Amino acid sequence: MQLQNNRYTLGGVDMLSLIDEFGAPLYVYDAGTIQRQYTRLDTAFQGIQHQIKYACKALTNINVLKVIKDCGAGLDTVSVNELKIGIQAGFQASDIFFTPNNTSFEEVKEAIALGAQLNLDNMPMLEKLGKEFGGSIPVCIRINPHIMAGGNEKISTGHINSKFGISITQLDELEHLVKAHKLDVSGLHMHTGSEIVDTDIFLKGAQILLEAGRRFPSIRFFDFGGGFKVPYQAGDKQTNVEELGEKLSALCHSEMKVRGTSFYACFEPGKYLVSESGFLLTKVNVLKKTPATTFAGIDSGLNHLLRPMFYKAHHDITNVSNPSGERRTYSVAGYICETDNFAWEREGIAEIREGDILAFHNAGAYGIMMASNYNSRPRPAEVLIKNGKAHLIRRRETLEDLLATQIELA
Numbered sequence: 001m002q003l004q005n006n007r008y009t010l011g012g013v014d015m016l017s018l019i020d021e022f023g024a025p026l027y028v029y030d031a032g033t034i035q036r037q038y039t040r041l042d043t044a045f046q047g048i049q050h051q052i053k054y055a056c057k058a059l060t061n062i063n064v065l066k067v068i069k070d071c072g073a074g075l076d077t078v079s080v081n082e083l084k085i086g087i088q089a090g091f092q093a094s095d096i097f098f099t100p101n102n103t104s105f106e107e108v109k110e111a112i113a114l115g116a117q118l119n120l121d122n123m124p125m126l127e128k129l130g131k132e133f134g135g136s137i138p139v140c141i142r143i144n145p146h147i148m149a150g151g152n153e154k155i156s157t158g159h160i161n162s163k164f165g166i167s168i169t170q171l172d173e174l175e176h177l178v179k180a181h182k183l184d185v186s187g188l189h190m191h192t193g194s195e196i197v198d199t200d201i202f203l204k205g206a207q208i209l210l211e212a213g214r215r216f217p218s219i220r221f222f223d224f225g226g227g228f229k230v231p232y233q234a235g236d237k238q239t240n241v242e243e244l245g246e247k248l249s250a251l252c253h254s255e256m257k258v259r260g261t262s263f264y265a266c267f268e269p270g271k272y273l274v275s276e277s278g279f280l281l282t283k284v285n286v287l288k289k290t291p292a293t294t295f296a297g298i299d300s301g302l303n304h305l306l307r308p309m310f311y312k313a314h315h316d317i318t319n320v321s322n323p324s325g326e327r328r329t330y331s332v333a334g335y336i337c338e339t340d341n342f343a344w345e346r347e348g349i350a351e352i353r354e355g356d357i358l359a360f361h362n363a364g365a366y367g368i369m370m371a372s373n374y375n376s377r378p379r380p381a382e383v384l385i386k387n388g389k390a391h392l393i394r395r396r397e398t399l400e401d402l403l404a405t406q407i408e409l410a
C-alpha cells in the first residue's frame with residue numbers, strides 16, 4: 001500500500017475506487033507482493049536444492065493459487081478439498097503434499113487416488129497404509145521434535161503436548177513399523193509453529209529431523225515446514241530468512257556427507273507468501289464516544305477477520321479516506337453481537353469520520369479462510385490486483401447463499 005498524491009494505492013490501483021466498484025467490506029490482495037515474497041524466500045534458500053510448497057490453508061482462492069503456481073511453487077494441503085482446489089488451479093497432483101491431521105483413512109485413500117504426495121503423522125495410519133499398499137505408495141512422515149516454537153501457544157505445533165506429528169521419542173517403534181511393512185519413506189517432515197522468529201529454534205528442529213532421518217535410507221527430501229514470520233507492525237520482528245537459508249543449507253550439506261547421499265529440502269510457507277499482500281477494507285458506520293474511549297464501529301467483525309479476537313493478533317489500521325487527517329486514538333470495534341474489538345485505544349489513526357474506509361493490514365493469510373456467517377452476515381467479496389488492474393475473484397455472499405443449505409421442514 002502506497003501513498004501517492006494524498007491517495008492510497010495498492011499495486012497501482014486507487015484503494016477508494018475499489019470500494020466504489022465492489023463495495024465494503026472487501027478483501028483485496030496484491031499479486032506483486034506475493035511474487036516479491038516468493039522470490040525473497042526462494043533466493044534465501046538458493047544454497048540447497050529445494051521446493052516451496054505453499055501452505056494454501058492460508059488463502060485458497062484459485063486465482064491466488066495460480067499466481068503462486070506461476071512463481072514455480074507446489075502446494076501443501078490439509079484436506080481433499082484443498083487438494084482438489086489446487087488441481088483445479090492447475091497444479092500437478094504430484095506437486096501437492098497432502099498433510100492431514102486426524103482425518104479418516106478414506107480421505108487419505110482419496111488423496112492417493114488423486115495422485116498427491118502423502119505426509120502422514122500417526123502410526124495407526126501408517127500401518128493401514130502398509131497393510132493396504134505395502135511400499136508401493138511413497139510416504140513422508142511428520143515428526144514432532146519436541147521444541148517450543150511459534151508466536152503463541154495456539155499456533156505452536158512441535159511441542160510435547162501437541163497433537164501433531166510422531167514423537168521423536170517413538171522412533172524405534174516407527175522404524176520397526178516401517179520395516180515390517182516395507183514402507184517407502186520418501187521424506188521426513190516437521191512444522192513446529194507459525195510466526196517463528198528465532199532461527200536457532202528452527203535450526204534446532206531441523207537438526208533433530210536430519211538426525212532422525214539417518215534411520216531411513218530411502219529418504220529423498222526433508223520438509224522443514226513453514227512458520228516464517230512477517231512483520232505485523234512497525235518495529236515488529238521477522239524471520240531472517242536469508243540467515244536461516246544460509247545456516248540451514250550448511251547443515252543440510254554436512255548431513256549429506258554423513259548420509260553419503262544427497263537430498264532436497266521443502267518449505268511450506270503460508271503467511272510469508274500471502275499475509276502482507278492482503279487488506280480488509282471496511283466502512284465506518286458509527287462513531288461513539290464513551291467515558292472510556294472513542295469507538296469507531298465498522299461494517300465487519302470477528303466473522304470476517306477472527307485473528308484479533310482469537311489470537312489477540314495486532315493488525316495495523318489505516319484510514320484510507322483521510323490520509324492527511326490529524327492522528328488520534330480510537331478503539332475499533334465490529335458489528336457482531338459480541339465484544340469484537342479489532343483494536344483498543346489504538347494511537348496514530350488519522351481522524352475517523354462516519355463513512356470513512358479503514359484498511360486492516362496483513363489480512364491475506366487466515367483472513368477470509370477463517371471467516372464465518374456468524375450473525376447471519378455474508379462473507380465479503382475478494383479482489384485480486386494484478387498487472388495494475390483489479391479483478392473480482394469471489395463475489396460477496398447473499399442471504400440466498402446463507403439459506404442455500406438449509407432445509408425448511410413442511
Ligand code: LLP
Pocket residue numbers: 055058076099155191193194195225226227228268269270271272307311365366
Ligand atoms: N505447514 C503445516 C503443516 C501447517 O500446519 C501450517 C500452518 C503451515 C505449513 C503454514 O504455516 P505459516 O507459514 O502460515 O505460519 N490461523 C493461524 C495460523 C495457523 C497455522 C496452521 N498451520 C493464524 O492466523 O495465525
